[in-house]
Amino acid sequence: MDKIIKEYSNGEVVIIWKPDLCIHAAFCWKELPEVFDPKKRPWVNPKGATTERIIEQIKRCPSGALSYRMENEKQPEKKQENITEVEVIKGGPLMIRGQLKITDTNEKIITKNGLTAFCRCGASKNKPFCDGSHQTVDFDE
Numbered sequence: 326m327d328k329i330i331k332e333y334s335n336g337e338v339v340i341i342w343k344p345d346l347c348i349h350a351a352f353c354w355k356e357l358p359e360v361f362d363p364k365k366r367p368w369v370n371p372k373g374a375t376t377e378r379i380i381e382q383i384k385r386c387p388s389g390a391l392s393y394r395m396e397n398e399k400q401p402e403k404k405q406e407n408i409t410e411v412e413v414i415k416g417g418p419l420m421i422r423g424q425l426k427i428t429d430t431n432e433k434i435i436t437k438n439g440l441t442a443f444c445r446c447g448a449s450k451n452k453p454f455c456d457g458s459h460q461t462v463d464f465d466e
């Protein structure tokens with residue numbers, strides 16, 4: 326079965342929403358409610374903020390459920406193929422963007438492509454991945 330992918334455009338940027346990837350970290354609607362409001366339908370208002378602000382917020386999505394492409398591009402934004410980007414989110418996960426092959430504690434191999442959030446706080450119920458639980462514990466490192 327095909328995964329759901331929704332797109333919302335403001336004429337400049339296309340917000341791409343993949344609900345299957347969402348870990349409900351809630352950065353989007355807590356930090357930019359003018360655009361992301363889960364109480365509204367549709368829940369994404371691409372005209373609620375500037376294109377620059379929307380892109381900045383999408384880059385903070387820890388799961389990769391939100392991504393974007395510019396309206397004049399045919400494919401989603403591509404990063405340089407050989408660079409793996411790592412960002413430590415204060416009080417949150419370790420974000421790694423790139424192609425990953427992960428071996429978990431049960432020797433299970435998981436492949437990821439795009440943005441992956443790894444738990445740093447120890448509270449995730451889906452380790453090694455972040456599930457948003459850092460918001461429920463005292464973790465601000």
Ligand code: FES
Pocket residue numbers: 416417418419443444445446447448449454455456457458459460
């Ligand atoms: S860092 Fe997000 S659940 Fe631990």
